Amino acid sequence: MKDVSVADEVTRAAVELFAAQGYANTSVQQIVEAAGVTKGAMYHYFESKDDLLFAIYDRMLTLQQSRLDEIIARGGEVDDVLRAVCVDVIETSIDFLPEGTVFFRSLHMLSAPRQQEVTRRRRVYHDRFAALLQQGQDAGLYRTDIPQPVLIAHFFSDVHYLSHWYSPEGPETKSEVAEQLTDLFLTGIRLTNGSAT
Amino acid sequence: MKDVSVADEVTRAAVELFAAQGYANTSVQQIVEAAGVTKGAMYHYFESKDDLLFAIYDRMLTLQQSRLDEIIARGGEVDDVLRAVCVDVIETSIDFLPEGTVFFRSLHMLSAPRQQEVTRRRRVYHDRFAALLQQGQDAGLYRTDIPQPVLIAHFFSDVHYLSHWYSPEGPETKSEVAEQLTDLFLTGIRLTNGSAT
Amino acid sequence: MKDVSVADEVTRAAVELFAAQGYANTSVQQIVEAAGVTKGAMYHYFESKDDLLFAIYDRMLTLQQSRLDEIIARGGEVDDVLRAVCVDVIETSIDFLPEGTVFFRSLHMLSAPRQQEVTRRRRVYHDRFAALLQQGQDAGLYRTDIPQPVLIAHFFSDVHYLSHWYSPEGPETKSEVAEQLTDLFLTGIRLTNGSAT
Amino acid sequence: MKDVSVADEVTRAAVELFAAQGYANTSVQQIVEAAGVTKGAMYHYFESKDDLLFAIYDRMLTLQQSRLDEIIARGGEVDDVLRAVCVDVIETSIDFLPEGTVFFRSLHMLSAPRQQEVTRRRRVYHDRFAALLQQGQDAGLYRTDIPQPVLIAHFFSDVHYLSHWYSPEGPETKSEVAEQLTDLFLTGIRLTNGSAT
DNA sequence: TATGAATGAGATTTCATTCAT
DNA sequence: GATGAATGAAATCTCATTCAT
Known part of the structure; x- marks a missing residue:
């Protein structure tokens, strides 16, 4: 507790x-x-530069998965759950903007086995998101005329893109952007039953 | 026609x-x-590896700008024009999927002055797109409750993300995906008038 | 004392x-x-080949300046001091003949800022020498019909030229040459009073 | 005669x-x-870059030798001839200052056989100068207490050094400097007879 | 004579990683 | 646990020279 650990300090700087x-x-x-710190110290905690990069991925994947699982575990109306998930992913991505930049840009710099590991865990994450969407479609809330992969890509593209344009110093707050992007996404996929009242 | 030029061949491989x-x-x-080709031949046409990377950016920027300008120049109802623009950007991005991968991933590998040049030309492009959006908003077609930068990011994120998930070998054709993503975007931003409030 | 340092060994070889x-x-x-040593080791101590060249200049400039300062600090009749300075410069130049060869031949291979640094320090050195000459002129010992820069060039040309002709294996010893060249110089610049009449 | 020859233009630029x-x-x-001109044209006239460098040496050596021979051929008192030779060498060196810079700095860049050729011709030139000095010594005009190589080095060092300090834009004219350096040299080597011994 | 695209050998420099202390 | 000097493989780039046209 005296001082920040070497590993943390290195990860932060990286x-x-x-x-x-x-x-x-x-x-x-x-x-x-x-x-x-010194090079020797770093190599005491990380086997390689690649190892250090992977640590960043690992932290992000673990964080995102746990948040998603937690929100789903809380239960509720599917539409509310999906909305909560979307808002949370965007807010979390803004909280970890530099991590996100690295995450989406440097995948191909990882060693092949680790790229596969990341891809595997991303798929698990996406699958859980897809299941939510499916529930909504089954409940007649969301359109089914567009393939699910396209719908999912349509949402995660917004998350991905945040690090390309969003700035905490800009006019929009984290929460506003989260609400706005979520609204755009949900409006796009919602079945405009509006009919019938 | 006898043989492909060294510069073209190098660019393609790169x-x-x-x-x-x-x-x-x-x-x-x-x-x-x-x-x-030989290294010497390559350095006869490109000053540096950075120069070669920039050539790829230059080609993409020029292509996108000219297509956008051409579609706008054709004129028509603003909603039709915007739809045509969106469909075309997506289709073109799919035609140049590897270029797109490089485009969005490698910007920070360019020399600083060239990063600025790319950013400048991207801004020109975005501004023209924004003007179109504005016309639609002025005409009461598109919602105004969400800041324009968010709307623009919402669209270009889809374009950006294509290289992360779309595969020509996959089930969806280029045109289908273009129509679907455009529809999701336009549905999201359209003012659902008629809805009697 | 166990082994010679990498930096020294590299400088010597260079x-x-x-x-x-x-x-x-x-x-x-x-x-x-x-x-x-290995290339990596060298680049651990020198930032570049240019850096290595400059190290040679730095050592020579520091050495010459300190010897000049020391002799002047010892004080004495101006004619004796000037003679001592001249003899010492020549002897030192013979002791460091390879360094001298590099010094006078490779200035233009240094980076521009470093060329300026060398020139600046050479000027300091020359100015101190010029002040000595001035004292002698003020004392009526040396001729004033020839501009000082010409007198100074006349002396340092001898120093410069040593590496073009002098060889330790040749018939003349270091001390003899030092005395002879100093004598030629001083005879040339001395006011032949004595002649009275 | 229409335009300057390629070879001349290349040599000048070089x-x-x-x-x-x-x-x-x-x-x-x-x-x-x-x-x-183009590279091909240059390589039509010069076999290599080395060849081009040697052409500069060749021109200088030929020029200097012919001037020395001519002055000696004119005959006269040995002291007058030596003086004329010294003044002429200095003036010519100032006329060809850039050539002189190259001459003294780039000898080691020539191929070994050509370095020897230059050294050989320099020796011929020096020998003729030495013969003149010898005549003066035989006539009791110049001191003999200093080895001839030292005397010769003492003079040519001044010539060599010109390109390190002399500037046509400076306060001294070519002729003044030639007279002054010659005077310093001759005063240095002259036997101060009359001095009662 | 002249062109200039192409060659290919070699130069400087960088850097992740190791290891004796 | 920690140090940082040293390694050595590989990377980018330069350039004198050649040669088909």
Whole structure:
């Protein structure tokens, strides 16, 4: 508790630098300098630069999965659950904007086995999201004229894209953007039954 | 017609390799081998590896801008024009899927001045798109309760994301996906008038 | 004391090779081989080949300046001081003949800022020498019919030229040459009073 | 006669660039661009870059030798001849300052056989100068307490050094400097007879 | 004579990783 | 646990020279 652990400090510095300059343009030397540790210390906690990158992925995947699971576990009307999920993913992505930048940009810099590991866990995550969508479709809430993969891509593209345009210094707050994007998405996929009142 | 030019062949090989492995993981050696030329020949046409990357950006930016301008120039009802623009952007992005992968992933590998040049030309493009949106809003077609930057990001995120999930070998054709994503977007932003409030 | 430092060994090898073949004709590979170290080790101590060249200049400039300052600090009759300075410069230049070869031949191979730094420090050195000459002129010892820059060039040309003709294996010893050249210089600039009449 | 020959134009550009940047830092591309010709044309007249450098040496050596021979051929008192030779060498060196810069700095960039050729012709030139000095010594005009090589080095060092400090834009004219340096040299080597011994 | 695209060898430099201390 | 000097493989880029036209 005395001081922040070496591993945490290194990870923090790495995320920042990877987001700002890219993984390939960031040297291990830069990372350890920014973290205020030595190279030897870093290699004590991480086997390689690749290992360090994967740690970032691991943290993000674990975080997202646990949040999704938690919200679903809370239960409720499917439409409310889906809305809550969407809002939460966007807000969390904004909270971890640099991580997101790295996440979507540097996948191909991971070693092949680790790319597969990430892809596998992303699929688990997507599948759970898809199941939610399916529930809504079964309940007659969402349109079925568009293939599910397209619907899912339509939502996650918004999440992905946040790091390309959103800035905490900009006019919109995190919550506003989360609501707005969620609304656009849900309006797009909702069956306009409005008919019948 | 006798033989393909060195520059073209190199560009083609570069796009393919950059898309598959990333810019940083691709060596000039790999590129010239894939292109069937010598390193010296490549450096006769491109000043640097960075120059080669920029050539890809330049081609994409020029292409997208000219297509957008052409469609707008054709004129018509604003809703029809916007739809045509959206469909065309998506179709073109699918036609140039590897280029798109490189485009959105490798911006930070460009030299600073060239990053700015790309950003500048992207802004010109976005501004023209925004003007179209504005026309539709002025005409009472599209909602105004969501800031324009969010609306624009909502659309371009779909374009951006294509290279992360779409595959020509998949079940959906280029045109279908273009129609579906455009429909999702337009449905999301359209003012559901008639709804009697 | 156990072993010579990498930096020293590299510098020594570099001086030898630069003097024998020229800076441009000497590869980093040749230097590290001659020094018995690896390229990586060299780049741990020197940022670039240019840096290595500058280290040679730095050592020479520091040495010459400190010797000049020391002799002047010892004080004495101006004619004796000037003579001591001249003899010492020549002897030191003979002691560091390869360094001198590099010094006068490779200035233009340095980066522009470093060329300026060398020029600046050379000027400081020359100015101190000029002040000594001025004292002698004020004392009526040396002729004033020839501009000071010409007198100074006349002396340093001898120093400069040593590496073009002097060989330790030749018939003249270091001290003899130092005395002879100093005598030629001083005889040339001395006011032949004595002649009274 | 219509226009300046390619060879001349190339040589002129090469001298300028070699003097300004050094032989190694000047590319053949730069030379042909500055000369306004193509690479192919240059290689039609010069076998190699080395050949081009040697042409500069050849021109200088031929010029200097012919001037020395001519002055000696004119005959006269040995002291007058030596003085005339010294003044002429200095004036000519100032007329060809860039050539001189290249001459003294780039010898080691020539191929070994050509370095020997230059050294051989320099020796011929020096020997003729030495013979003149010897005549003066035999006539009791010049001191003999200093080895001839030292005396010769003492003079040619001044010539060599011109390109390091003399500027045509400076306060001293070519003729003044020639007179002054010659005077310093001759005063230095002259036997101060009359001095009662 | 002249062109300039192409060659190919070699140069400098970077950097993730190791290991004796 | 921690250090940082040293390694060595590989990367980008340069450039004198050639040669088909």
